[in-house]
Amino acid sequence: MITIDPRTKLVLIAITVLFSMIIPTGICTCVWVFLVTLLGIFLGRIKKTIRAAVIFAVLWLVSIYVLPMLKGTAHTSIWVWLGLVFKCYPCCMLAGVIVGTTQISEFMAAMAKWNVPRTVVIPIAIIFRYFPTLKEDWGHISNAMALRGISFSPVCFFKNPSVVIDALYLPVLVTASKTADELSASAITRGIENPKRRTSRLDIRFKLTDVMVLFIFSLTFIGSAIYAGGYV
Incomplete structure (x- = not known):
């Protein structure tokens, strides 16, 4: 179990919101949710984080295997709903981790x-x-x-x-x-x-853990932007 500075958590929220705004929903979203899951586990919020990750995985499988089988209004309605969920899910999941550990x-x-x-x-x-x-x-x-x-x-x-x-x-x-x-x-x-x-x-200060977490999330954000932009 690790601890990180509350200011680091706020920066992570800002990065995640920016990620959801500019990165199209796709494999990058799955990678980001995986990162948030690891962060929640390392911060000690194991059960709820894993539960949230499982829910995301189920919804993702529905979008891949079930959604193409639907037609007409049902397909459009569920497609729009899932699109909104996938956009908001990383932010909500990270917010739950932060609120539960701060x-x-x-x-x-x-x-x-x-x-x-x-x-x-x-x-x-x-x-x-x-x-x-x-x-x-x-x-x-x-x-x-x-x-x-x-x-x-x-x-x-x-x-x-x-x-x-x-x-x-x-x-x-x-x-x-x-x-x-x-x-x-x-x-x-x-x-x-x-x-x-x-x-x-309380001893509130940036530690090596904060630097590593910010570096990993920032690097993933940059990599996702490059991948989504078609540069790789």
Whole structure:
């Protein structure tokens, strides 16, 4: 297991977004997803990274073997959907790895090293805390409603839409609003608005690992651009 600087992760996100924008979907996308998979495994997020890679592989096989068998509207609809998925998948997969392996304290310390304005850092830090908390509340509500035989499944929704909305979706909306207020109050209580420069016990600095990761991803990006441009 390795660790890399949060700033390196942000650079990787930027490179991946640029990759998805300018590199056509093809074998280069598979190579990039493979790189992200290796990165996730080395960062310790093994199960979820492998699961995401398997899902990508299944979708890729569908596009190769199943899609050519379809005709008409079905072929066009699935082709457009898969094209969008393949464009977004590397970014979403890498984002999941980064969010799952980066603590808020590490992110704040890294942004302080870069002298990023606190007006930018504070909202991002609160967002990082917001979604995991909301996911936990979602799980509690789902478990409670499961005792009454109510779930988020499409079948249950079409059978009793009013009951599902009243018992599941409304509590989630109310919880989301309360969670936002509670996180904002918690951040203020911890002195997040203090204009003084914060100290940190975390050792945030670029290491050899960061250089190697950036080099590999940058080299792959350049190679993909050359390959996609027809120069090889």
